[in-house]
Amino acid sequence: MTDFQLRAGLEAILVVAETPLNIITIAGALEVPINSVREELEALRAEYDQANNGAGRGFEIREVGGGFRLYVRSDHDWAVKQLVANENPAKLSQAALETLAVIAYRQPVARGQVSSIRGVNVDSVVRTLLSRGLITELYLDGDSGAAMFGTTDLLLEVLGINSLEELPLVSPYLPGQDDID
Structure with missing residues (x-):
């Protein structure tokens, strides 16, 4: 060749x-x-x-x-x-983006934990994220039997990163961070 x-x-x-x-x-x-x-x-x-x-x-x-x-x-x-502006792309809702962020930063995480963090039921949002291939069921928790979720390689690809370590830190956006020296 x-x-x-x-x-x-x-x-x-x-x-x-x-x-x-x-x-x-x-x-x-x-x-x-x-x-x-x-x-x-x-x-x-x-x-x-x-x-x-x-x-x-x-x-x-x-x-x-x-x-x-x-x-x-x-x-x-x-x-x-x-x-893309001339097309009608399917965008993620604010609820889906928030749920995806919780899963990305806290994985592996159960649906109940995500609901607790967000303060709302996330069942339909999790189904949407699963159907789009952005999250996956990693395993079933041995103690509770709850499905534990994590992100997929497709999410890394969509975000244009190699690993979750490249996600921005959340701490600068938390309340009270201006008071820290």
């Missing part, structure tokens, strides 16, 4: 990838050594970043959720927002 064929094949795979692909999957699909894929990914990243006299392309290769995928470069979000 020539360098051009490897590069073109890699680009083709990244264009059609719906989820981030790990390097082993890419290497297997192209039937080339992992090191060759790693080197070509880095070369493509550099090429995309240096295009247009260093301004970059409208997209970039990111490593997210343990894999690689093409993403819109943040400088060009405005173009995608204009496209």
